[in-house]
Amino acid sequence: MKKFFPILGIITLALLSYALYEALVAAPTERTMGEVQRIFYYHVPSAWTAFLLFFLNFVASIQYLVGRKPGANRVANWIVIAIAVIVCVAAYVVPPPEGVERSAIATTGVMIAGIYFLIRKVFPGERADILAVVSAEVGVVFCTVVLVTGPLWARPVWGIWWAPGDIRLTSTLVLWLIYIAYLMLRKFSSSGNTALIAAVLAVFGALDVPLVYFSIWFFRTQHPQPVIGGGGSIDPRMMQVLMINWLAFLCFAYLVSWSRYRLEVIKREVEQAQGMQDLMETRAR
Amino acid sequence: MLDAYRVSPAPANSLFIAKALGNFIFVCVLEALMAPLFIVFYNLRALGPAYQLLMVAPLGTWALVVNGTFFAALSIRTRAREIMLPLLLFPISIPAILGMVSATTAILSGENSARFYIVLLAVYDVVFTIACLALFETVLHAE
Numbered sequence: 001m002k003k004f005f006p007i008l009g010i011i012t013l014a015l016l017s018y019a020l021y022e023a024l025v026a027a028p029t030e031r032t033m034g035e036v037q038r039i040f041y042y043h044v045p046s047a048w049t050a051f052l053l054f055f056l057n058f059v060a061s062i063q064y065l066v067g068r069k070p071g072a073n074r075v076a077n078w079i080v081i082a083i084a085v086i087v088c089v090a091a092y093v094v095p096p097p098e099g100v101e102r103s104a105i106a107t108t109g110v111m112i113a114g115i116y117f118l119i120r121k122v123f124p125g126e127r128a129d130i131l132a133v134v135s136a137e138v139g140v141v142f143c144t145v146v147l148v149t150g151p152l153w154a155r156p157v158w159g160i161w162w163a164p165g166d167i168r169l170t171s172t173l174v175l176w177l178i179y180i181a182y183l184m185l186r187k188f189s190s191s192g193n194t195a196l197i198a199a200v201l202a203v204f205g206a207l208d209v210p211l212v213y214f215s216i217w218f219f220r221t222q223h224p225q226p227v228i229g230g231g232g233s234i235d236p237r238m239m240q241v242l243m244i245n246w247l248a249f250l251c252f253a254y255l256v257s258w259s260r261y262r263l264e265v266i267k268r269e270v271e272q273a274q275g276m277q278d279l280m281e282t283r284a285r
Numbered sequence: 286m287l288d289a290y291r292v293s294p295a296p297a298n299s300l301f302i303a304k305a306l307g308n309f310i311f312v313c314v315l316e317a318l319m320a321p322l323f324i325v326f327y328n329l330r331a332l333g334p335a336y337q338l339l340m341v342a343p344l345g346t347w348a349l350v351v352n353g354t355f356f357a358a359l360s361i362r363t364r365a366r367e368i369m370l371p372l373l374l375f376p377i378s379i380p381a382i383l384g385m386v387s388a389t390t391a392i393l394s395g396e397n398s399a400r401f402y403i404v405l406l407a408v409y410d411v412v413f414t415i416a417c418l419a420l421f422e423t424v425l426h427a428e
Contacts (some may be wrong), residue, residue: 211412
């Protein structure tokens with residue numbers, strides 16, 4: 001696996017440069033907003049990447065919590081399967097929100113279950129906790145990018161930096177605050193129970209955000225409608241550039257997460273070895 | 286004190302519910318005393334249906350209290366616990382605070398219906414009460 005790291009690095013670098021060229025030069029200029037609209041190619045992919053990472057953090061935290069008890073593990077498996085089935089059935093029974101495809105909802109349901117079982121397979125036990133740390137840290141970085149680029153765009157277009165009370169802006173800020181609190185908690189909890197307490201907080205945070213986020217379907221917000229599944233329309237060429245940028249950002253996030261993951265694994269191994277050594281020395285004395 | 290509870294055979298959730306209910310009643314009494322004073326001194330008059338405030342107040346109080354109790358138990362397990370409690374509790378409570386403020390604004394100004402916010406508060410209460418009950422034992426016995 002190690003020798004793939006430089007290859008992935010080169011691919012990411014090439015993709016990021018190409019995406020930069022596409023976003024700043026090749027993409028058509030927006031008619032009303034002009035050049036400032038190009039920040040969209042950084043804002044939206046960062047947001048998607050951050051949401052994906054926070055979702056991974058949530059799944060990993062659940063895994064860590066239920067992985068400690070075999071009974072809970074079995075129950076959780078069935079709940080995940082049940083959720084996937086319910087989402088699929090509901091997608092075709094309940095009338096979907098405007099602009100959302102039925103098949104997209106069903107696919108999302110199946111994918112959530114798929115990601116859950118994939119993570120369970122690849123990151124068992126302690127590894128789930130490491131994945132949770134890594135995804136939270138990298139996710140906070142991307143979420144910060146979203147919160148910085150958003151106001152930069154809003155100032156010339158809306159005339160204000162921040163729309164207080166806007167539900168999409170608030171939900172992203174809440175998300176960011178929760179994960180800052182999460183990282184602080186990891187820093188400040190006594191060493192033995194960090195993973196457990198952090199996992200509990202991650203579950204609470206993940207319950208919190210959908211509550212705010214899904215209320216955008218009931219409110220009119222100042223924020224532009226989501227490009228996918230929200231009735232917003234976009235030029236096909238712009239969509240292409242957006243997707244290239246997202247791919248580049250995903251690669252970059254993967255690269256960073258990978259090195260951070262290795263670092264955390266090594267750090268824990270060293271700590272464990274140190275603990276063993278201390279134990280041996282006390283015994284010898 | 287908490288260590289005594291931890292070694293007792295009583296279920297963790299009954300401790301949690303007792304604590305949460307105790308806090309809830311305490312805050313409710315305080316609200317019942319404060320609300321008339323606020324109404325008198327700020328000369329408040331509800332332009333919307335005022336009876337809905339009787340739903341918003343207990344739902345909002347429970348939303349704050351249930352998470353407050355849970356995170357109090359959680360933050361004991363950390364260093365610098367006085368700092369950690371508000372830091373953890375505030376982001377989690379933002380949806381509830383938004384719901385309470387918006388519902389009260391809607392009722393007092395009478396401009397739009399508060400029903401959506403009341404439902405939001407109720408959903409928040411149900412979701413987080415279940416989450417607290419499901420995870421409290423884990424937090425109480427965390428080592």
